[in-house]
Amino acid sequence: MIVKQAKSVEDALELLSHYGNCKIIAGGTDIIIQMNEKKVQPKVLIDISKVEELKKIEEDGDFIKIGSAVTYTDIIESSIFEGNLSGFKKACRLVGSPQIRNRGTIGGNIVNASPAADSVPPLIALGATIILESKNNIREVKVEDYFSHSETFGIREYEILTAIRFRKPKGVLTFAKLGLRKALAISRISIAALVELDKDNKVSFVRIASGSIGRYPMREHELEEFLQGKVFDDAVIDEAVKVLQGVMDVRLANRSSLPYKRRAVEAVLKEALGEVRK
Ligand SMILES: Cc1cc2nc3c(=O)[nH]c(=O)nc-3n(C[C@H](O)[C@H](O)[C@H](O)COP(=O)(O)OP(=O)(O)OC[C@H]3O[C@@H](n4cnc5c(N)ncnc54)[C@H](O)[C@@H]3O)c2cc1C
CATH class of the missing domain: 3.30.465.10 (Uridine Diphospho-n-acetylenolpyruvylglucosamine Reductase; domain 3)
Structure with missing residues (x-):
């Protein structure tokens, strides 16, 4: 296998179009494992880490x-x-x-x-x-x-x-995740929230995204619709947990991970939303 060091984006694009069966490598923390497991087998790696x-x-x-x-x-x-x-x-x-x-x-x-x-x-x-x-x-x-x-x-x-x-957002961006183990954990549930509150402590803007609550990271529209315009207090956060659990019941129906994720999401969502007020 050949490794080519790209000097610029232009150079990397030139190398990509020149070689067949090649892959970009940046930090290598995913692709090296995939190559070792023979999930990908490029002939040429184009290293962009020094661009x-x-x-x-x-x-x-x-x-x-x-x-x-x-x-x-x-x-x-x-x-x-x-x-x-x-x-x-x-x-x-x-x-x-x-x-x-x-x-x-x-x-x-x-x-x-x-x-x-x-x-x-x-x-x-x-x-x-x-x-x-x-x-x-x-x-x-x-x-x-x-x-x-x-x-x-x-x-x-x-x-x-x-x-x-x-x-640049006007609201506050928060993040919480639950991993499998403390260190080196690939997160099993994560939630990011961008929330803006008005002078009456009501939610004037909200965008929420989850990781590992579906096949890919996604917006949680039902949760956003529920929170929009509500007074942002503990009671609303408790209700928000139930809304997301309801979404999960449908999205993850028949998955063996559902009971675990349903319970775990409570702490993750409360942490993410709780940090908006800090
Ligand atoms: C022990 C361990 C723990 C980890 N923990 C976490 C964790 O907690 N959370 C988490 O999210 N991830 C985790 N990861 C996964 C990994 O570290 C991340 O996904 C990381 O951000 C991958 O970036 P990289 O630069 O190393 O990608 P690479 O391995 O270099 O590339 C990954 C893929 O992206 C392609 N690629 C990379 N950059 C570009 C580009 N600019 N343009 C086009 N294609 C590109 C490559 O061709 C390859 O297919 C962990 C991995 C390991 C080994």
């Missing part, structure tokens, strides 16, 4: 742009994700181990497309989009649609995810 333009976190007016090769550690150390965005830092802090956080990238997490990908629910809650570039085309897709629509799902041949972009 400077993919490693930047930039503020551009009302928007924040994260290069696809930005690692979890880069997010944790960035001053951009303080205050009302610290839920994104929390999601990154709870990923794997220090070694995984130092190498694993946000782009790799999205493209690998696990239902338990920790960066994805916060990005869906933020209404983020991803920018997918090929030699002759650029498409910008909402993270939410990338996972839920078959026509936009999946990276296409000759495409590179170059950046993730979202508008």
Whole structure:
């Protein structure tokens, strides 16, 4: 197998179109395992981990742009994700181990497309989009649609995810997850919430996304509709848990994991919504 070090996005796109049967490698924390298990067997790996333009976190007016090769550690150390965005830092802090956080990238997490990908629910809650570039085309897709629509799902041949972009939110972004084990846990349930409260403590804006409560990370529309306009107090949060459990009863019907997930979601949702008020 050949490993080619890309020097720029242009270079990586050129290499992608030149070689057949090749794959991008960023941090390698997913793809190396998949290669060892013979789930993927590329002839050429194109390493984008040293492409400077993919490693930047930039503020551009009302928007924040994260290069696809930005690692979890880069997010944790960035001053951009303080205050009302610290839920994104929390999601990154709870990923794997220090070694995984130092190498694993946000782009790799999205493209690998696990239902338990920790960066994805916060990005869906933020209404983020991803920018997918090929030699002759650029498409910008909402993270939410990338996972839920078959026509936009999946990276296409000759495409590179170059950046993730979202508008700076007015509300507070929170995140909570329940892992299988304390360290190195791939989360089994995660919830990210973006909530804005008005002067009467009523929910004036809400976007909620879950991980591992379905086949892919997704918006929780019924929960959002329930919360919209309500006074944000403990009683409403208790009711919100019941709404989500009701959604799970239908979505996960006949799954052996349902009784466990149904109970576990209570603590996860209460933590995510509780942090809005802190
Ligand atoms: C021990 C361990 C613990 C883990 N814990 C967690 C956890 O708690 N939460 C979690 O969410 N994940 C976890 N993971 C999974 C993994 O670390 C993450 O998914 C990580 O973000 C993947 O990023 P990467 O840069 O290493 O991807 P890579 O392995 O380099 O690539 C993954 C896939 O994405 C493609 N790809 C990568 N970047 C691009 C790009 N820019 N454009 C196009 N295609 C691209 C590759 O071709 C490959 O198919 C864990 C993994 C391990 C081994």
